[in-house]
Structures are given as C-alpha cells and as structure tokens.
Amino acid sequence: xxxxxxxxxxxxxxxxxxxxxxxxxxxxxxxxxxxxxxxxxxxxxxxxxxxxxxxxxxxxxxxxxxxxxxxxxxxxxxxxxxxxxxxxxxxxxxxxxxxxxxxxxxxxxxxxxxxxxxxxxxxxxxxxxxxxxxxxxxxxxxxxxxxxxxxxxxxxxxxxxxxxxxxxxxxxxxxxxxxxxxxxxxxxxxxxxxxxxx
Numbered sequence: 001x002x003x004x005x006x007x008x009x010x011x012x013x014x015x016x017x018x019x020x021x022x023x024x025x026x027x028x029x030x031x032x033x034x035x036x037x038x039x040x041x042x043x044x045x046x047x048x049x050x051x052x053x054x055x056x057x058x059x060x061x062x063x064x065x066x067x068x069x070x071x072x073x074x075x076x077x078x079x080x081x082x083x084x085x086x087x088x089x090x091x092x093x094x095x096x097x098x099x100x101x102x103x104x105x106x107x108x109x110x111x112x113x114x115x116x117x118x119x120x121x122x123x124x125x126x127x128x129x130x131x132x133x134x135x136x137x138x139x140x141x142x143x144x145x146x147x148x149x150x151x152x153x154x155x156x157x158x159x160x161x162x163x164x165x166x167x168x169x170x171x172x173x174x175x176x177x178x179x180x181x182x183x184x185x186x187x188x189x190x191x192x193x194x195x196x197x198x
Contacts, residue, residue, distance in 0.1 A: 002086065002179055003089065004058075004060060004090070005058070005059070005061065006063065006080065006083070006085045007060060007093065008063045008075075008090065008091070009025035009027070009028050009029030009062075010023075010065065010069060010094040010095070011026035013064075013067070017151070019159075020151055021154055022150040023095070024166075025094045025135065028093040028133065028169060029093060031170055033051050035170055036053040038051035040062065046063070046082065047074060048079065049064045049066060050062065055173060056177045069116050070116040070120055071120060072116075072118075072120050072121055074124060076090070077121075077124045087129050087130040088129055090131065091130070091132070091176060092130060092131070092133070093135060093169070094132065095135055095137045095150065096115070097138070097149075099135075099137075100136050100161075101137055101138045101158040101165070102136065102164055103135075104133060104169045105133075105188065105189060106131065106132070106133060106188055106189075108130070108181070110132075112128070131176070135162060137150065137154070137158070137162065138158065169188065171187070
C-alpha cells in the first residue's frame with residue numbers, strides 16, 4: 001500500500017476549543033509539526049493551516065482544517081485535489097469516544113462511527129477509503145452528556161493519557177509515512193509493558 005502524503009488533524013478552530021477532547025486530532029498534528037520542525041501557517045485557499053515537512057525521507061503535508069468539525073470535508077478534498085494526493089495516501093487523526101484515554105489505533109476504511117468530521121469527509125469523498133488515527137477520549141457514560149464531554153477540556157489524568165497516546169502515535173508516524181502500516185499497527189497496538197517483556 002502507498003505511504004502517506006497528507007496528515008490531517010480534526011478539531012474546532014478558536015481559542016475556546018483549544019485543548020478540548022474534540023480537538024485531539026489538532027493535538028496530534030501540532031505535536032507532529034513540532035517534532036518535524038514544521039510551522040503551520042494559514043492557507044485560506046484550502047480552509048486550513050498547513051505545513052510541509054519531511055518524515056522518513058518523504059514530503060508530507062500536515063493540515064488543520066480551520067472550518068468547524070462538521071465542515072472538515074472540503075479542506076481535505078481541496079488539499080488532495082491541489083496536491084494530487086489520493087485518499088489512500090491520507091491519514092486523518094481524530095478523537096474517538098469508543099476508546100479510553102491513552103489509546104491510539106490505526107484503521108483504514110470504514111464508516112464515521114458518529115464522528116462529525118469523518119462524516120463530512122466521507123460525504124465529500126463518497127467513500128471512506130483513507131487512513132484514520134483514532135485517539136481515545138473515553139465516553140461520559142450517557143448519550144445526553146456526549147456534547148459537553150467532547151467540547152470540554154479533559155481532567156489532568158485524562159489529558160496526560162491523551163498526550164501519551166499522541167506520543168505513541170508520533171513514534172510510529174515514520175512507519176506509516178513509509179507505507180509500513182502493518183508494522184505501525186503492531187507497534188501502536190501492542191501494550192508498552194508486553195513490548196518491553198518481548
């Protein structure tokens with residue numbers, strides 16, 4: 001399978017949403033930019049903040065859509081079209097209610113699972129054949145609490161756990177960029193303790 005040429009972090013723009021659970025995708029792209037020496041700058045043409053970086057010897061575009069989460073699709077499709085990047089060469093990092101904080105999972109293809117950013121991207125593309133980085137934020141336990149939960153800032157322990165998941169994902173980014181998704185998944189999905197014992 002081809003490697004990655006575009007990595008998108010999903011979130012909501014604006015200071016009031018900074019460091020909220022729903023912006024976990026932004027957390028990842030910000031951390032990846034910092035690690036690779038990239039600087040995200042506003043690109044009004046594509047409705048995103050973008051940076052061009054080198055990862056594993058390959059040129060990769062990082063992007064944070066500057067539209068709200070449920071309008072993430074147009075910036076993604078615009079960047080893919082302009083830079084001639086296939087959906088299969090795209091990774092979308094996003095928050096995931098179904099995974100506990102501290103968990104990161106790679107996935108290719110599938111539905112949106114109720115995540116509004118993914119829903120819009122799939123709607124714009126007409127399919128779901130792109131890579132996803134699922135960053136667990138946990139679930140509040142009740143459906144009517146989901147909106148304030150995702151739009152709220154995590155407590156100290158959950159924030160540390162989400163940051164740890166972001167760090168784990170950063171470590172396998174070069175493998176994913178190189179198209180070594182099986183290796184990346186194996187490393188990311190193996191608990192650290194069992195990896196140390198092996």
